[in-house]
Amino acid sequence: MVAPWIGALRDDALANDRYAYDITEGLTTEVGQRMAGTAAEARARAWSVAKLNAMGFANVRVETFDMPVWVRGRESAEIVSPFPQQLVVAALGNSASTGPSGISGEVVAFDSVDALRAAPDSAVRGKIVFIDHRMMANQDGSGYGQFGAPRRAGPTIASQKGALGIVVRSIGTDHHRGAHTGVISFADGVRPIPAGALSIPDAEQLVRILRRGQKVTMRLRLESIRIANAQSGNVIAEVPGRDPSLAPVMVAGHLDSWDQGTGAIDDASGVAIAAAAAKRIMDAGRPLRTIRIVWFGAEEVGLFGGLDYLKRHGKDPHYAIAESDFGADRIWKVNSKLGAARREEARLLGAALAPLGIVTGSFDEAEGSDIGPLLASGVPGVGLSQDGTRYFDYHHTPDDTLDKIDPAQLRQNVAAWTAMLAVLSGGIEAPRRRAKR
Amino acid sequence: MVAPWIGALRDDALANDRYAYDITEGLTTEVGQRMAGTAAEARARAWSVAKLNAMGFANVRVETFDMPVWVRGRESAEIVSPFPQQLVVAALGNSASTGPSGISGEVVAFDSVDALRAAPDSAVRGKIVFIDHRMMANQDGSGYGQFGAPRRAGPTIASQKGALGIVVRSIGTDHHRGAHTGVISFADGVRPIPAGALSIPDAEQLVRILRRGQKVTMRLRLESIRIANAQSGNVIAEVPGRDPSLAPVMVAGHLDSWDQGTGAIDDASGVAIAAAAAKRIMDAGRPLRTIRIVWFGAEEVGLFGGLDYLKRHGKDPHYAIAESDFGADRIWKVNSKLGAARREEARLLGAALAPLGIVTGSFDEAEGSDIGPLLASGVPGVGLSQDGTRYFDYHHTPDDTLDKIDPAQLRQNVAAWTAMLAVLSGGIEAPRRRAKR
Numbered sequence: 001m002v003a004p005w006i007g008a009l010r011d012d013a014l015a016n017d018r019y020a021y022d023i024t025e026g027l028t029t030e031v032g033q034r035m036a037g038t039a040a041e042a043r044a045r046a047w048s049v050a051k052l053n054a055m056g057f058a059n060v061r062v063e064t065f066d067m068p069v070w071v072r073g074r075e076s077a078e079i080v081s082p083f084p085q086q087l088v089v090a091a092l093g094n095s096a097s098t099g100p101s102g103i104s105g106e107v108v109a110f111d112s113v114d115a116l117r118a119a120p121d122s123a124v125r126g127k128i129v130f131i132d133h134r135m136m137a138n139q140d141g142s143g144y145g146q147f148g149a150p151r152r153a154g155p156t157i158a159s160q161k162g163a164l165g166i167v168v169r170s171i172g173t174d175h176h177r178g179a180h181t182g183v184i185s186f187a188d189g190v191r192p193i194p195a196g197a198l199s200i201p202d203a204e205q206l207v208r209i210l211r212r213g214q215k216v217t218m219r220l221r222l223e224s225i226r227i228a229n230a231q232s233g234n235v236i237a238e239v240p241g242r243d244p245s246l247a248p249v250m251v252a253g254h255l256d257s258w259d260q261g262t263g264a265i266d267d268a269s270g271v272a273i274a275a276a277a278a279k280r281i282m283d284a285g286r287p288l289r290t291i292r293i294v295w296f297g298a299e300e301v302g303l304f305g306g307l308d309y310l311k312r313h314g315k316d317p318h319y320a321i322a323e324s325d326f327g328a329d330r331i332w333k334v335n336s337k338l339g340a341a342r343r344e345e346a347r348l349l350g351a352a353l354a355p356l357g358i359v360t361g362s363f364d365e366a367e368g369s370d371i372g373p374l375l376a377s378g379v380p381g382v383g384l385s386q387d388g389t390r391y392f393d394y395h396h397t398p399d400d401t402l403d404k405i406d407p408a409q410l411r412q413n414v415a416a417w418t419a420m421l422a423v424l425s426g427g428i429e430a431p432r433r434r435a436k437r
Numbered sequence: 438m439v440a441p442w443i444g445a446l447r448d449d450a451l452a453n454d455r456y457a458y459d460i461t462e463g464l465t466t467e468v469g470q471r472m473a474g475t476a477a478e479a480r481a482r483a484w485s486v487a488k489l490n491a492m493g494f495a496n497v498r499v500e501t502f503d504m505p506v507w508v509r510g511r512e513s514a515e516i517v518s519p520f521p522q523q524l525v526v527a528a529l530g531n532s533a534s535t536g537p538s539g540i541s542g543e544v545v546a547f548d549s550v551d552a553l554r555a556a557p558d559s560a561v562r563g564k565i566v567f568i569d570h571r572m573m574a575n576q577d578g579s580g581y582g583q584f585g586a587p588r589r590a591g592p593t594i595a596s597q598k599g600a601l602g603i604v605v606r607s608i609g610t611d612h613h614r615g616a617h618t619g620v621i622s623f624a625d626g627v628r629p630i631p632a633g634a635l636s637i638p639d640a641e642q643l644v645r646i647l648r649r650g651q652k653v654t655m656r657l658r659l660e661s662i663r664i665a666n667a668q669s670g671n672v673i674a675e676v677p678g679r680d681p682s683l684a685p686v687m688v689a690g691h692l693d694s695w696d697q698g699t700g701a702i703d704d705a706s707g708v709a710i711a712a713a714a715a716k717r718i719m720d721a722g723r724p725l726r727t728i729r730i731v732w733f734g735a736e737e738v739g740l741f742g743g744l745d746y747l748k749r750h751g752k753d754p755h756y757a758i759a760e761s762d763f764g765a766d767r768i769w770k771v772n773s774k775l776g777a778a779r780r781e782e783a784r785l786l787g788a789a790l791a792p793l794g795i796v797t798g799s800f801d802e803a804e805g806s807d808i809g810p811l812l813a814s815g816v817p818g819v820g821l822s823q824d825g826t827r828y829f830d831y832h833h834t835p836d837d838t839l840d841k842i843d844p845a846q847l848r849q850n851v852a853a854w855t856a857m858l859a860v861l862s863g864g865i866e867a868p869r870r871r872a873k874r
Contacts, residue, residue, distance in 0.1 A: 030649075033522065085470065178614060205699070208462070212467075399613055404612070
């Protein structure tokens with residue numbers, strides 16, 4: 001069923017790929033953090049254009065767009081009484097700034113967003129809200145949706161009830177003293193308030209302090225600045241297909257990162273996996289369909305890159321789209337949504353991936369952050385699901401650094417993406433049996 | 438051989454002890470960090486006196502002493518070129534202050550202290566020295582001696598060669614972005630220079646950046662203040678023996694901690710284990726010999742508490758001394774140095790501990806930081822060695838927090854210390870077969 005040349009390309013990637021590690025190492029080392037809309041992200045785009053050209057891709061270009069920027073400043077959280085001590089905090093993206101003198105108030109605690117929602121305004125007004133939760137690690141990462149509510153919904157509800165500020169237990173699964181940042185979107189008309197995440201050990205410390213039953217006063221300083229308009233951009237490159245009239249296959253990741261780490265798992269490895277797989281196809285010969293690599297800008301702070309791509313290219317046909325944005329641990333499942341008429345192709349894809357231990361999941365699902373709007377508009381897609389068991393130990397923390405990348409698992413990702421592109425790109429002209437090392 | 442009542446006390450501690458966790462939780466929650474000579478350490482002494490009195494110990498007292506104090510200020514490390522980015526750094530104790538404007542210089546790297554020592558002064562003068570190393574985790578913690586050289590010897594050598602400052606790869610075994618601090622002692626006559634530790638991921642990042650072969654410029658800001666004279670103290674409590682003329686058995690830990698974490702494994706758990714074991718003996722009845730609990734002050738910054746105790750009590754007889762200062766993971770080995778005439782007692786001690794899985798090691802060794810000077814002067818001692826495999830993941834970092842304490846392993850520690858005190862304290866009057874729950 002699966003052509004031998006497809007298996008050979010896949011297995012060569014599994015054993016020998018260096019492209020993905022090279023990109024991941026280079027981007028995290030030579031650029032480091034690359035917060036959306038900043039000079040660091042601009043350096044990342046310049047680095048990417050040079051890298052993609054050096055790798056031999058065609059049509060390497062940047063599509064720029066404007067966006068509002070939020071930048072972290074100095075930040076601290078301190079228990080003033082009854083037990084004076086510093087806690088580790090990180091401002092959430094779009095937090096209001098406390099200014100340098102900070103805010104002080106009594107802490108009022110809730111064990112869920114629902115508990116906050118049910119509280120009378122009088123219990124919250126003028127206080128600093130703390131929301132706890134119990135997120136656990138899951139292979140499919142499903143806890144992030146449900147247990148991310150304190151970060152996503154908490155600040156808006158707290159502001160509506162008149163809170164001075166809010167701190168949440170980091171949306172994560174580790175026990176280290178880096179806080180998990182992430183974006184918040186205050187609902188329309190809601191006044192932004194200072195909003196931060198405590199590291200998980202610090203959130204647990206605060207719970208212990210609160211359990212003593214005394215009034216707890218916190219001083220919170222979360223400085224930040226906003227720039228109304230700055231530039232970001234999507235970096236695009238291609239492996240031209242033999243038939244330019246055919247719709248391209250798009251493989252993607254996002255180039256921007258949060259500012260605390262170097263964005264190794266989020267998402268240097270993602271852009272690396274997508275490009276490495278395309279490069280391995282290119283090394284093997286010319287695919288029938290064009291492969292388009294898109295390294296999106298400004299994903300973390302609101303999918304600005306994905307929305308710009310949608311605006312420019314949403315009406316263009318795409319044969320299939322896929323995005324890698326969940327770290328670099330092994331792929332364990334493939335979902336796809338290619339449409340009923342392409343069921344056989346979806347099955348072939350599953351068969352090409354099965355030797356990597358990958359389970360064939362749904363034929364009616366695909367996912368991706370930047371490509372979400374395109375998928376929602378009906379574009380066919382594939383989802384290669386990575387093992388998320390340890391993803392939320394590092395996600396959006398200072399610990400998202402290169403040492404968290406397991407080279408062997410990274411190669412398994414590239415092998416899967418290479419096999420996927422081999423299946424979807426319509427056949428390679430004069431395929432060599434072994435890709436260039 | 439081992440009296441049944443000793444086994445019963447040991448096993449009751451293993452199954453049921455709550456004293457040690459209660460102390461560890463209380464001290465780390467209600468006081469938090471307690472840097473030597475600071476107001477926080479003074480609060481810790483007050484907390485300790487109240488706690489030890491509440492537990493029913495006798496002769497609870499503080500022996501104060503004066504000491505010089507070093508306090509951390511703001512700190513940052515930044516690669517200025519060729520790849521601008523922030524690195525995580527922590528000043529080492531007794532580092533010179535850079536002042537608020539920091540220092541900037543070219544980075545010159547060495548893979549060991551020996552390599553630095555061998556370098557000509559001209560290669561170092563006016564530069565910022567970086568020393569790398571390859572410490573690995575070992576059960577007995579033995580890597581700390583050899584691989585701690587960059588921190589202990591590096592700053593002095595760098596200063597002697599005219600370096601502007603020095604950063605070392607943290608002396609640790611983790612891959613998280615907290616730096617491992619620790620004290621440095623500049624040799625006599627050597628001018629202190631700014632000295633910091635990079636977190637291990639940041640040290641590895643710097644190595645990658647240096648490997649690109651371009652000149653690397655770092656800006657380092659390590660602010661700190663010194664107070665010539667402040668107060669610390671040792672907190673002492675006793676279980677009075679039936680025969681006050683006999684030399685006491687001393688069990689110890691240290692009360693002070695570094696400032697980045699809450700000092701859970703270093704050394705709240707140590708003081709807790711020592712006191713919990715003494716409390717369990719007291720619950721069971723009156724020992725023949727007095728048990729003296731000493732919670733030393735100002736260990737981390739130079740053994741000031743141990744030296745004060747030596748000065749005051751070094752001439753007094755002690756039947757045996759022991760200190761817990763290596764976390765709260767399980768005890769795997771017992772060493773002792775009770776003298777040839779007490780070999781049978783040492784063997785009995787080993788037999789009492791064997792049911793906990795503890796190996797009997799040397800009869801000519803004992804160890805401990807604060808009690809080191811006493812041991813060196815010939816006082817008999819016992820060393821209950823904890824498993825250090827993960828100790829240097831957290832040691833002297835922000836991650837030294839309560840969640841790193843495994844309650845089951847903590848109880849095993851208390852069980853071992855209780856058995857040791859049962860053997861050494863000379864028999865309990867009217868021992869109850871089961872200690873009070």
